[in-house]
Amino acid sequence: MKIYLQGHNCKYAVEQMLLTLFPSERPEYPEGAQTGDGCTVSLAVGEKLVTSRCRLTLDGSTSFGRAALPRAEYEADNLSPQRCAQRLVKLAFYRAALRSGVKKPAWGSVTGIRPAKLMTALIEKGMSERAALGEFCRLYDLDADKAQLCLDSARASMAASRLLAPRDICLYVGIPFCPTRCAYCSFVSVAVEKSLGLIEPFLNALRLEMEATARVVRELGLRVRAVYIGGGTPTTLSAAQLRQLCASLRELFDLSACREFCVEAGRPDTIDEAKLRALAENGVDRISINPQTMSDAVLRGIGRSHTAADIVRAYELARKCGDFVINMDLIAGLPGDTPDGFAETLDRVLALDPENITVHNLALKKGSAITLSGAAQASAGDIAAMLGTAQRRLGAAGYAPYYLYRQKFTSGGFENVGWSKKGCENLYNVCIMEELCSIIAMGGGASTKLVSPTGRIERIFCPKYPREYIAGAEKVCAGKEAVKEFYNAVLSE
Numbered sequence: 001m002k003i004y005l006q007g008h009n010c011k012y013a014v015e016q017m018l019l020t021l022f023p024s025e026r027p028e029y030p031e032g033a034q035t036g037d038g039c040t041v042s043l044a045v046g047e048k049l050v051t052s053r054c055r056l057t058l059d060g061s062t063s064f065g066r067a068a069l070p071r072a073e074y075e076a077d078n079l080s081p082q083r084c085a086q087r088l089v090k091l092a093f094y095r096a097a098l099r100s101g102v103k104k105p106a107w108g109s110v111t112g113i114r115p116a117k118l119m120t121a122l123i124e125k126g127m128s129e130r131a132a133l134g135e136f137c138r139l140y141d142l143d144a145d146k147a148q149l150c151l152d153s154a155r156a157s158m159a160a161s162r163l164l165a166p167r168d169i170c171l172y173v174g175i176p177f178c179p180t181r182c183a184y185c186s187f188v189s190v191a192v193e194k195s196l197g198l199i200e201p202f203l204n205a206l207r208l209e210m211e212a213t214a215r216v217v218r219e220l221g222l223r224v225r226a227v228y229i230g231g232g233t234p235t236t237l238s239a240a241q242l243r244q245l246c247a248s249l250r251e252l253f254d255l256s257a258c259r260e261f262c263v264e265a266g267r268p269d270t271i272d273e274a275k276l277r278a279l280a281e282n283g284v285d286r287i288s289i290n291p292q293t294m295s296d297a298v299l300r301g302i303g304r305s306h307t308a309a310d311i312v313r314a315y316e317l318a319r320k321c322g323d324f325v326i327n328m329d330l331i332a333g334l335p336g337d338t339p340d341g342f343a344e345t346l347d348r349v350l351a352l353d354p355e356n357i358t359v360h361n362l363a364l365k366k367g368s369a370i371t372l373s374g375a376a377q378a379s380a381g382d383i384a385a386m387l388g389t390a391q392r393r394l395g396a397a398g399y400a401p402y403y404l405y406r407q408k409f410t411s412g413g414f415e416n417v418g419w420s421k422k423g424c425e426n427l428y429n430v431c432i433m434e435e436l437c438s439i440i441a442m443g444g445g446a447s448t449k450l451v452s453p454t455g456r457i458e459r460i461f462c463p464k465y466p467r468e469y470i471a472g473a474e475k476v477c478a479g480k481e482a483v484k485e486f487y488n489a490v491l492s493e
């Protein structure tokens with residue numbers, strides 16, 4: 001779509017709205033004024049009002065949208081003018097699009113990955129929950145059930161925030177190996193059948209990185225509140241390797257204030273009694289066993305070499321081997337699944353009674369086999385039905401939503417939601433999603449996110465693939481100096 005910006009530079013905001021409302025369109029920015037199809041979005045700061053206007057022409061037919069805000073509110077310090085400007089241009093574009101016949105999305109004009117943060121901001125401004133809920137719906141035109149998800153997640157975020165002190169951090173360790181590669185996967189993960197020989201050198205390099213990280217954490221006086229070993233599938237490692245990895249973390253870092261130690265045991269074909277006992281005996285108190293679906297046909301279609309019965313066996317084994325809080329991930333919209341099939345998956349997982357259930361919405365990125373094969377995605381209507389079923393059945397079974405995020409490249413722009421039984425929420429998930437504290441990450445494809453108390457964020461990335469990671473171990477260790485520089489700057493702010 002041809003886009004013309006006037007009086008502002010909120011290009012990213014306009015592009016986010018474009019992706020939400022017209023997912024197949026890509027932006028172009030021609031010179032001059034609009035002629036023919038396209039969209040002009042302007043912003044004008046007047047004496048009393050700040051106003052954004054949008055003129056949208058599609059197939060020769062033109063629609064208009066407008067959004068305005070009192071100038072005093074625009075300049076208020078707890079919502080920066082730039083953020084207000086972004087919200088106004090998005091809203092003007094959104095209104096023009098709806099008038100042109102675009103169907104109202106369930107999330108209204110909300111774009112971005114972390115919608116619950118918008119709700120938290122309203123409550124922290126002093127609004128009651130009820131008022132914040134009303135204001136949120138008014139500002140963003142989203143459906144009431146989505147606003148309620150944001151309110152529940154905002155509550156959990158504020159509760160987690162109260163547990164954290166300024167020097168609290170979480171640790172993440174990335175193990176980029178999996179038994180085979182799932183068809184929808186876009187993670188940096190190497191199928192172990194092709195890379196068995198890389199595991200030991202990878203773990204040696206990881207040990208060096210953990211030592212360098214632990215030195216920095218000690219020097220800065222940072223306090224570890226949660227540990228998360230993810231991937232990939234960490235349980236691709238042998239029991240002895242898992243034992244060693246967990247023991248290294250406990251030896252190198254002071255985990256006395258750590259509230260949880262979680263390991264992704266994602267795929268049942270990687271889980272056995274020896275591994276579960278190795279985890280339980282080394283302080284791991286949370287694991288994630290991820291069926292994605294309980295339909296054998298759908299599992300086959302996504303390249304999983306296990307059955308639903310294997311998932312049940314792995315779950316029962318985990319209950320026998322340790323006192324774990326167990327999470328189970330599901331995905332709505334997998335190829336070959338249907339709303340009825342998804343409801344059946346949900347019921348079978350609920351019957352197992354895990355403490356956490358995370359419901360994802362299939363996101364197909366460029367590198368996944370499904371995208372490359374050109375297979376059809378589930379319709380937005382089917383995904384809406386699946387997520388609606390999840391919201392009703394999980395709520396009725398005593399689970400509450402506690403974190404929430406949205407991704408690009410999903411059908412219908414829906415959300416991923418972590419549901420938990422009361423008191424079993426995973427602190428790490430809330431911290432990373434709501435950016436409550438720094439996540440210091442180690443391992444293949446791991447990404448450190450440093451968060452200052454004023455909200456400044458910096459990222460440091462580890463090499464993506466095991467070979468690059470092993471070859472670059474020295475550089476990765478030296479890169480930990482950036483964590484020191486960040487905290488030294490934060491402390492002098």
Ligand code: SF4
Pocket residue numbers: 177178180181182184185186187189231232233266267
């Ligand atoms: S288990 Fe996860 S990381 Fe591994 S291939 Fe499947 S989707 Fe990718």
